[in-house]
Amino acid sequence: MDFEYTPEQLQLRKSVREFAEAEIGPHVMEWDEAQTFPLEVVRKLGQLGYMGAIFPEELGGAGLGYIEYSIVIEELSRVDGSVGIILAAHTSLCSNHIFKMGSDEQRRRYLPKLGAGEWIGCWSLTEPEAGSDAAGTRTRAVNEDGCWVLNGAKTFTTNAHYADVCVAMAVTDRAAAQHGISAFIIDKGTAGFRAGKKENKLGLRASATGEVIFENCRLGPDQMLGKPNEGFVDSLKVLDGGRISIAALAIGMAQGAYDAALRYAKLRKQFGRPISEFQAIQHKLVDMAVELDAARLLTYRAAWMLDRGMRVTRESSMAKLFASEAAVRIANEAVQIHGGYGFIKDYVVEKLYLDQRVTEIYEGTSGIQRLVIAPAVLGK
């Protein structure tokens, strides 16, 4: 075992941190309050190679592994989780589904533009009646004269309103239940395909989340992604990697909250001394530091295994479950250390506290992660 970062990983962390602090930091609150999607930053992230971090260079990617990808998401999310989730949904859900299951032609057509940030990707599995029970998908795809005609609506799709490419799951054989769902790639501008309502959210307000609607949306046979009827099963494999990115997102935001709390505790004086000298505050900071380290170790273990082609369903679920729940606790304590100021928008911990909450919900709630991990624990 080797617990050291490589010099390249340290340099990557430094570069992304500098980029995030210079290009994102000054605008965070303005974008959040106005719900402004940071399109310009996304394009720049593409130019820097971060929008295709985990894909091979011959497909326009940066050829990095999941540990490096986690570092990128952590450092962006430390400053703004909205940017982190935009990149995560684009990369490990949409682009990775195309990379893992796509034909050579599909990979060549989509991945270079997605990796360069010229195109933005979204991934639509969830529906109003099919959330945790995503196999209950109702959107259907009917074969007509060799083409697929999609009808239905997806909900809560990250990047829906800015996406040039959408990967969506639809029922192709209702009788076969979860083995009757297929994945499709839909290009922006395709007739019968549009984004619907954009949600007004508790947190991560600069990211766009909303409906994707299909109304007699006709797709050629080459727009099916992966094998027919295997789209749901493939989605679960895609989520194995996606959950690592959500763990990294939670860690990044928790790091931002911890850094702010530590800084504040050293500066804020009460009873004639910095509050960091009170043991009660020190214990909070220690618990936060321990949880951050533990979350990172679980996440990098899953990332390391994935990079070596190992199955990570249990490990990525454990990382996502622990990191998101720990991050919510860390953000909560960061607000507490700030006292009343933690409740005020001038202090970053207020926003981090709100943004953090959703990490326990998307890409499978904490309850669903426990369902995923349980068979491994029980040896089934």
Ligand SMILES: Cc1cc2nc3c(=O)[nH]c(=O)nc-3n(C[C@H](O)[C@H](O)[C@H](O)COP(=O)(O)OP(=O)(O)OC[C@H]3O[C@@H](n4cnc5c(N)ncnc54)[C@H](O)[C@@H]3O)c2cc1C
């Ligand atoms: C900001 C945001 C961005 C998102 N981005 C995307 C995206 O890009 N693409 C996408 O496809 N989806 C996306 N989602 C959807 C997200 O993955 C779902 O919201 C999530 O999976 C939960 O589904 P649900 O909201 O329908 O909750 P429900 O499934 O209705 O769950 C409600 C509650 O019941 C619990 N529950 C459900 N079933 C069980 C069970 N069997 N045992 C125990 N407890 C259970 C859950 O844990 C939860 O506490 C996003 C959601 C949000 C909020």
